Amino acid sequence: xxxxxxxxxxxxxxxxxxxxxxxxxxxxxxxxxxxxxxxxxxxxxxxxxxxxxxxxxxxxxxxxxxxxxxxxxxxxxxxxxxxxxxxxxxxxxxxxxxxxxxxxxxxxxxxxxxxxxxxxxxxxxxxxxxxxxxxxxxxxxxxxxxxxxxxxxxxxxxxxxxxxxxxxxxxxxxxxxxxxxxxxxxxxxxxxxxxxxxxxxxxxxxxxxxxxxxxxxxxxxxxxxxxxxxxxxxxxxxxxxxxxxxxxxxxxxxxxxxxxxxxxxxxxxxxxxxxxxxxxxxxxxxxxxxxxxxxxxxxxxxxxxxxxxxxxxxxxxxxxxxxxxxxxxxxxxxxxxxxxxxxxxxxxxxxxxxxxxxxxxxxxxxxxxxxxxxxxxxxxxxxxx
Amino acid sequence: xxxxxxxxxxxxxxxxxxxxxxxxxxxxxxxxxxxxxxxxxxxxxxxxxxxxxxxxxxxxxxxxxxxxxxxxxxxxxxxxxxxxxxxxxxxxxxxxxxxxxxxxxxxxxxxxxxxxxxxxxxxxxxxxxxxxxxxxxxxxxxxxxxxxxxxxxxxxxxxxxxxxxxxxxxxxxxxxxxxxxxxxxxxxxxxxxxxxxxxxxxxxxxxxxxxxxxxxxxxxxxxxxxxxxxxxxxxxxxxxxxxxxxxxxxxxxxxxxxxxxxxxxxxxxxxxxxxxxxxxxxxxxxxxxxxxxxxxxxxxxxxxxxxxxxxxxxxxxxxxxxxxxxxxxxxxxxxxxxxxxxxxxxxxxxxxxx
Numbered sequence: 001x002x003x004x005x006x007x008x009x010x011x012x013x014x015x016x017x018x019x020x021x022x023x024x025x026x027x028x029x030x031x032x033x034x035x036x037x038x039x040x041x042x043x044x045x046x047x048x049x050x051x052x053x054x055x056x057x058x059x060x061x062x063x064x065x066x067x068x069x070x071x072x073x074x075x076x077x078x079x080x081x082x083x084x085x086x087x088x089x090x091x092x093x094x095x096x097x098x099x100x101x102x103x104x105x106x107x108x109x110x111x112x113x114x115x116x117x118x119x120x121x122x123x124x125x126x127x128x129x130x131x132x133x134x135x136x137x138x139x140x141x142x143x144x145x146x147x148x149x150x151x152x153x154x155x156x157x158x159x160x161x162x163x164x165x166x167x168x169x170x171x172x173x174x175x176x177x178x179x180x181x182x183x184x185x186x187x188x189x190x191x192x193x194x195x196x197x198x199x200x201x202x203x204x205x206x207x208x209x210x211x212x213x214x215x216x217x218x219x220x221x222x223x224x225x226x227x228x229x230x231x232x233x234x235x236x237x238x239x240x241x242x243x244x245x246x247x248x249x250x251x252x253x254x255x256x257x258x259x260x261x262x263x264x265x266x267x268x269x270x271x272x273x274x275x276x277x278x279x280x281x282x283x284x285x286x287x288x289x290x291x292x293x294x295x296x297x298x299x300x301x302x303x304x305x306x307x308x309x310x311x312x313x314x315x316x317x318x319x320x321x322x323x324x325x326x327x328x329x330x331x332x333x334x335x336x337x338x339x340x341x342x343x344x345x346x347x348x349x350x351x352x353x354x355x356x357x358x359x360x361x362x363x364x365x366x367x368x369x370x371x372x373x374x375x376x377x378x379x380x381x382x383x384x385x
Numbered sequence: 386x387x388x389x390x391x392x393x394x395x396x397x398x399x400x401x402x403x404x405x406x407x408x409x410x411x412x413x414x415x416x417x418x419x420x421x422x423x424x425x426x427x428x429x430x431x432x433x434x435x436x437x438x439x440x441x442x443x444x445x446x447x448x449x450x451x452x453x454x455x456x457x458x459x460x461x462x463x464x465x466x467x468x469x470x471x472x473x474x475x476x477x478x479x480x481x482x483x484x485x486x487x488x489x490x491x492x493x494x495x496x497x498x499x500x501x502x503x504x505x506x507x508x509x510x511x512x513x514x515x516x517x518x519x520x521x522x523x524x525x526x527x528x529x530x531x532x533x534x535x536x537x538x539x540x541x542x543x544x545x546x547x548x549x550x551x552x553x554x555x556x557x558x559x560x561x562x563x564x565x566x567x568x569x570x571x572x573x574x575x576x577x578x579x580x581x582x583x584x585x586x587x588x589x590x591x592x593x594x595x596x597x598x599x600x601x602x603x604x605x606x607x608x609x610x611x612x613x614x615x616x617x618x619x620x621x622x623x624x625x626x627x628x629x630x631x632x633x634x635x636x637x638x639x640x641x642x643x644x645x646x647x648x649x650x651x652x653x654x655x656x657x658x659x660x661x662x663x664x665x666x667x668x669x670x671x672x673x674x675x676x677x678x679x680x681x682x683x684x685x686x687x688x689x690x691x692x693x694x695x696x697x698x699x700x701x702x703x704x705x706x707x708x709x710x711x712x713x714x715x716x717x718x719x720x721x722x723x724x725x726x727x728x729x730x731x732x733x734x735x736x737x738x739x
Binding site for chain 1: 409435441443445446448455477481487517622628638639673728
């Protein structure tokens, strides 16, 4: 019998390209302290910690949660370390939720981080293991051909990606934690920025950030004791498929479609665009907004770009996407998924500040990773449902 | 509530330095998963949740688990997760998933090609990255410091340590997966040279490659899949400080705490301990209060085969096997992670659901 679980508190760091003022432990502690304070708790109230981050090669530390146990107040407690590629932040939230839903713990801290300035992510992503297809192009080079396939399939006009970038960067300027603060960015500036991986321009690409995010998840009793509003976890879902296989659809992956179908089923959602008030979606390259709108069922295949073009994904639109500024404004890779989950919770708690979507009651948090193959998602709401 | 889930299947690959297996784990996992399925009469479509344990640093690449997804045949897509830990913690995540009711049958696997590089130097990167790891104190040397402390405190002698090795190797003679096994006397072992004083080769787990698979099921399915399921009556883990200088290296509070949480009320007959060094077998028995009436590591334990990121899961699988075969009524499986027994997990298994 699944127990109710809710987000009691959220914390994140000020994301920057280089947080030279803190160690990895200091970075993580900054987010953890803010999350437990937001929940009206201290680290001593936490029963277990779930740590998530992307490849250890990104910092050059093997299983850093071992060294972080002290900084996270986890000594004498259970610590789980999750790693599911770029989706890991979402998986971290879902695993923490499952510990509460299973009745194993009452209050769990989910924490995800990446301190990219400690190593070189491009190098880490470009190692060619034996018997594997070498990419040697980092993430942008890997995803650009799939974006081109999307444009060809959907007939989307070429400025859609730039529209997403303008919206997300302007949203990011409403979020004091966001890495990039570009409130005055324009379509012309984005379109004049250098082409990195055709059709992805510099301004349509996520930054490389140092940052951490933490979320406290508790059971019904902990939610009742919380000092402020909580975000009830209505559904969680994860799906995986191989990087490559005969018939793989890289533009509209089956794993994403099946993941969200299970999510909507659990949450009782039959008409996503009308029942979801706001979505925090993992968009590391601008064009992934329309692509994921379709994969998630907010639009029919080939139609997602129309929502973007009509401004329906802006705050005040039919389905606001990434009011926080999203991955395009802050990208501490391992934390990026948990940031999506945390921002969706902030929205239904009514605590998103200047980037609050008015009246948001039901929200989607989404993350993906690997070669569009690992998906994790949740739906949070202002009431238990 | 915790007895609603049981281990119904276990398989492990033979532990060896495998020239025919890559760091992706696929070559070791495919036959091992097939063996586990065969014993339970299952196929991949029966599995509601998959969870794996492995390490990028061991594999020398980012995303060590990505190719392993090929081994499970994740088409159509599967409900799947991964921990950057020993597969024992993957089993823990799978157990939690079954408790939530989201899956009835779950499969956990761990894999590691420990021989891909110089293991003891790779493991040094688990230490504090700013103050300790740059000095490259390798994992054998860190364990040697712990062994030395115990010798000087009079907690054990080098002969005690050699006797642990001799006991383990004799037990491993009946385990076809073991990397080293067979009768040997403590006196003979003590005549051999040190590798990192006071540790000799027999005090250290051999470097070997391998994979392990454990299948669990809810009460509704367990009895259909296994004549005598090994019911999980307790499952818990804890971590100690990552600062070696801030820890008493001669106590293992995380192992004692995990056992207390998993349920130490009823005694076990068999304990499969994940002790990669002989003195750690002694430390763990003391920390968990295991007396002479408990058979310790009848598989030979990690000292006779320690495939990184699979060996802890294999301990739980071996403990479950003791219950499933009827050799034991109650058994515990233990897993460790981190330098000098920093993190510990205990899974208590019983032939009877409570």
